[in-house]
Each structure stands twice: as C-alpha cells, then as structure tokens.
Amino acid sequence: MADVLHLARITLEAQSPISSASGETGLFDMALARDASGLPQINGASLQGVLRHLHDEVHGPEATSKLFGFAEGKEGAAGRLFFGFGKVHNSKNGAVTGLMTDAPDFADKLLRMLAAEAPLERDHVALGHAHVTLGRGKFERVAVPRGTRFSFEIAMWGDADNQADDKDALVRVLSLIKHPAFRIGGAALRGYGRVKPICPGYRVLGLDDPEKIRCERNKPPSDQEGFKPIKLDLSKTTRAVTFHLKLKPVGLWRMGSTGQPVRTGQDELHRPDGLIHDKRGGPDKRPKDVDAAPVREPWIDWTNGAGTWKEADNGAPITVAGAAIKGPLAHRTLYHWNRLNGRMIDADSPSSEKDLEEWRVRAEELVALFGTPKEKKVEGAKGADERGQAARLIVDDAVVEVHDILALDHNSIDRFSGGVRSRILFSEEAAYSGCIETTITILKPLDGAWKDKVREAFCCALRDLLEGRLALGAKSLGYCTGGEPTFGGDSKELASWKSVYSKVVNETARVATEGEQK
Numbered sequence: 227m228a229d230v231l232h233l234a235r236i237t238l239e240a241q242s243p244i245s246s247a248s249g250e251t252g253l254f255d256m257a258l259a260r261d262a263s264g265l266p267q268i269n270g271a272s273l274q275g276v277l278r279h280l281h282d283e284v285h286g287p288e289a290t291s292k293l294f295g296f297a298e299g300k301e302g303a304a305g306r307l308f309f310g311f312g313k314v315h316n317s318k319n320g321a322v323t324g325l326m327t328d329a330p331d332f333a334d335k336l337l338r339m340l341a342a343e344a345p346l347e348r349d350h351v352a353l354g355h356a357h358v359t360l361g362r363g364k365f366e367r368v369a370v371p372r373g374t375r376f377s378f379e380i381a382m383w384g385d386a387d388n389q390a391d392d393k394d395a396l397v398r399v400l401s402l403i404k405h406p407a408f409r410i411g412g413a414a415l416r417g418y419g420r421v422k423p424i425c426p427g428y429r430v431l432g433l434d435d436p437e438k439i440r441c442e443r444n445k446p447p448s449d450q451e452g453f454k455p456i457k458l459d460l461s462k463t464t465r466a467v468t469f470h471l472k473l474k475p476v477g478l479w480r481m482g483s484t485g486q487p488v489r490t491g492q493d494e495l496h497r498p499d500g501l502i503h504d505k506r507g508g509p510d511k512r513p514k515d516v517d518a519a520p521v522r523e524p525w526i527d528w529t530n531g532a533g534t535w536k537e538a539d540n541g542a543p544i545t546v547a548g549a550a551i552k553g554p555l556a557h558r559t560l561y562h563w564n565r566l567n568g569r570m571i572d573a574d575s576p577s578s579e580k581d582l583e584e585w586r587v588r589a590e591e592l593v594a595l596f597g598t599p600k601e602k603k604v605e606g607a608k609g610a611d612e613r614g615q616a617a618r619l620i621v622d623d624a625v626v627e628v629h630d631i632l633a634l635d636h637n638s639i640d641r642f643s644g645g646v647r648s649r650i651l652f653s654e655e656a657a658y659s660g661c662i663e664t665t666i667t668i669l670k671p672l673d674g675a676w677k678d679k680v681r682e683a684f685c686c687a688l689r690d691l692l693e694g695r696l697a698l699g700a701k702s703l704g705y706c707t708g709g710e711p712t713f714g715g716d717s718k719e720l721a722s723w724k725s726v727y728s729k730v731v732n733e734t735a736r737v738a739t740e741g742e743q744k
C-alpha cells in the first residue's frame with residue numbers, strides 16, 4: 227500500500243532542434259505534436275520510452291521491469307513511474323499549461339513563433355541501399371529550434387518506510403538524461419533532439435493530506451517551490467565513447483541552403499562592421515539576390531533570463547547539421563573498409579559488376595555502426611535490410627559563429643553541350659572563417675564488441691577529416707584541419723579505440739615520411 231508520492235520535476239533545454247512528430251501530415255511531410263492551444267509539446271510516452279531503453283541498457287532488464295512494468299504473454303505488471311507531458315516555456319521561463327485564450331494570436335512573441343506550423347524546417351534527401359541520394363527523393367522535417375525549453379513531471383508511489391531507496395531509484399532514472407545517447411523526438415541519429423537538464427527538483431508528499439497533493443499537481447511542471455535540488459550523476463558505465471572535434475576550415479566552406487543571403491557580388495566580403503567590402507576596398511550596401519546561402523536557423527536565447535526569439539538573419543550563426551558530418555564519414559569509412567579487406571579495383575584483374583555492386587553497399591559489420599535504411603534488399607548485395615537498422619553512431623549539430631562571408635558568381639553550364647548557357651548566372655555565399663566543433667558518440671554494439679577492422683576503418687576516415695583529405699558541405703569546398711580529438715566515455719571501451727586511433731596516426735605519419743623521401 228502506497229503511503230507517499232514521490233515527485234520529480236525537470237526542465238530540458240534543446241541544444242539542437244527537437245522534432246517530436248504527431249503522425250499527421252499537412253503542408254510539410256510531418257507535423258509537430260501540439261497541445262490544445264497549438265503549442266509544441268512532448269508526449270510523456272516519448273520520454274518514458276527513451277528512459278526505459280537506456281535504463282535497460284545501463285541497469286539491466288530486471289531493475290527496469292520493476293520500475294517501468296512489463297508484459298510477457300499472460301504475465302505482466304504495471305509500472306511505478308508516471309510521466310507527464312513536456313510543457314513548453316513562455317518568454318518568462320514558465321511552463322504553459324491549460325488552454326490559452328489568446329491562441330493562436332499569442333501576446334507572448336515566443337509562443338507566437340513556436341505556434342507557427344514550422345518554427346524551423348530542414349531539407350533532407352532520401353537515401354538508397356548504397357547510401358547515396360535516391361532519385362529525386364526529398365523530404366522536410368519540422369522542429370522547434372535550439373533553446374526551446376520543456377518541463378516534465380515524473381511521479382512515483384511508494385512506501386514511507388522505503389523512501390530512501392525509492393528516491394535513489396527515481397534519481398537513477400533522471401540521471402539517464404545525461405547519457406550520451408539520450409535524445410528526444412525523431413531523427414535523433416541525425417543530430418536532432420540533444421538536450422541539457424536544468425533545475426532538477428524532488429519532493430515527497432504524504433497521502434494524509436489529499437488537498438496538498440491536489441494543489442501541487444495543479445501547478446505547472448516548471449514550478450520548483452518546495453522542491454529540493456538533486457544532482458544527476460550517471461556513475462554506471464555506459465560503454466559509450468565520445469570524440470570531440472575542433473575543425474578549422476581551410477579556405478571556403480558552405481552548408482547548402484536557399485536561405486536569406488548576406489549580400490552577393492564577385493569578390494565581396496562581409497565584415498563584422500555589417501558592410502560589404504569589395505576588392506577595391508570600398509564599402510558597398512547594394513542589396514542583391516543569392517541562389518545559395520549558408521544554413522542559418524532561428525534559436526531561443528536565455529542570456530538575460532527571459533526567452534528571446536532570434537531570427538535566422540544575417541547575424542545568425544551557421545548551422546552544420548550532424549548528418550552533414552556523418553554522411554562523409556560513413557562514405558570514407560566504407561572506402562577504408564574495402565581497402566583493409568583487399569577490395570580494390572585493379573586494372574590487371576578487373577572486378578565483376580557483382581563485386582562492384584557489393585562493395586558500394588555497407589558491409590554487415592559497418593551496418594552495425596552506421597545503420598542502414600529500411601529498403602528491399604538488393605540481390606547479390608550485402609548490407610541492405612528490409613527492416614532497416616538504427617546506427618550506433620551519433621554526430622551532434624555544430625553551431626558556428628562566422629563573420630566573413632564571400633559571395634561567388636557562377637555561369638550556368640549546359641549539360642549537353644558543356645558550354646555556358648546564355649545570360650543565365652547564379653551566385654552562392656561561402657563562409658571564410660569559423661571553427662566547427664562537434665561531438666561524435668559511438669555506443670556499444672548490440673552484440674559483442676566492435677571488430678578491430680571496423681575501428682580502424684572509422685579512425686582512418688576520422689584522420690582524413692582532421693588532416694584535410696575529406697570535404698564537408700557543398701561542392702568541392704569544406705576541407706578542414708584539426709588537432710587530436712578529445713576522447714571521453716567508458717574507460718574500457720575508450721582504451722581500445724585510442725589504441726586503434728594511435729595505430730592509424732602512426733601509420734599515416736610513416737606513409738607521409740616515405741612519400742617525402744621518394
């Protein structure tokens with residue numbers, strides 16, 4: 227018989243866009259989950275599902291079944307945890323509950339922007355079994371921007387004589403929010419859904435005062451009055467490894483977009499003073515059109531304690547989506563995998579078409595790391611799977627402050643003649659500075675351990691990126707250099723990855739030295 231009610235409240239701030247879909251479609255390929263007022267919300271079942279999965283992975287299935295419940299055939303038990311919906315915050319940093327009378331024309335600008343059909347949207351391309359663009363397959367994901375805050379409440383009934391153990395169990399569940407794989411919403415493996423916890427609080431209410439419980443439950447989940455702060459500590463091993471990268475672009479780079487340009491014109495350069503300087507050194511304020519600009523996205527700023535919506539204008543930082551880094555790494559890892567396994571095209575003994583088809587598809591060992599799309603399996607090719615498989619590698623978005631934007635003019639080329647198309651020009655903006663910082667997280671494999679060749683192929687691709695041999699973004703731009711990655715994560719797994727990475731570094735240095743001597 228339960229004697230007390232354990233309550234935990236926590237606020238989560240988006241560090242990358244959150245795309246929590248409702249399952250409906252409209253103007254876009256998917257629609258955000260919303261409450262009755264039209265504001266974005268996060269279903270409590272979404273939070274419960276992510277935490278249950280991670281709890282099972284870290285603490286084991288037996289402990290998970292006791293807290294979250296289970297259903298196995300005729301056997302089953304209800305869970306002890308109850309998850310509330312994630313309520314979005316207004317500009318005063320309070321979670322919004324109940325029906326808003328001024329919807330959809332909110333007086334609060336932050337709520338008004340979040341109530342739009344697409345507070346933020348990203349273009350994506352569909353990939354085939356060879357992990358390249360599938361025909362003209364294109365789709366969009368709608369999301370709320372980074373900086374958006376949601377507050378949750380988690381409740382658990384317990385016995386008065388067992389309060390300490392129940393509190394520890396609840397804190398262990400909340401601590402999983404700090405797990406490297408914790409993400410909210412869809413497309414988590416493409417950089418979406420990364421959050422940071424803010425103000426986790428906890429209190430216990432006795433059942434001898436129902437009115438007090440009723441009053442507390444009617445408060446918004448952001449109300450921490452009477453709650454004691456708790457420390458989230460993920461002490462148990464997660465067997466996850468992280469690589470933090472700092473990439474310095476060499477020359478120009480651009481992540482493709484059709485967004486708002488800064489300015490255009492041959493050799494024009496955007497400087498921090500807000501003016502455009504041409505090659506003659508004079509300021510130029512001419513507004514012109516641009517066909518391709520760097521990706522800029524809106525965000526919510528809480529610097530002064532209040533939520534301020536920041537537009538994706540010329541002063542906004544450039545967004546580098548996690549998928550824009552993960553894609554090139556995946557392709558280069560496949561190349562090194564084929565190289566390490568002797569799968570090379572030889573002019574003296576040409577490979578068959580069947581071999582070439584198989585080599586361009588991810589091997590099963592790489593599918594375990596990078597995943598594979600849900601698609602009908604290609605005859606004679608390994609790696610594609612009708613069911614699909616989620617990746618065990620996550621690449622975070624990067625937000626880059628850039629002050630130098632160079633506008634380039636181009637001629638349009640006729641595909642058939644190879645000549646210039648008459649009077650058809652286009653232009654694009656490219657960044658000329660900045661530092662791209664991102665974190666790559668590799669989770670433990672579903673079975674056993676990562677094979678040495680998988681580790682070596684990925685580390686070779688990572689080394690190519692850091693030494694300027696692998697481009698990111700549009701066209702042939704986007705080559706970067708970087709120092710040694712900052713490693714983190716589980717010590718046992720980390721030792722294996724660092725050992726392989728050191729081997730790759732030494733081999734690269736040896737080959738470079740031999741090349742110079744020749």
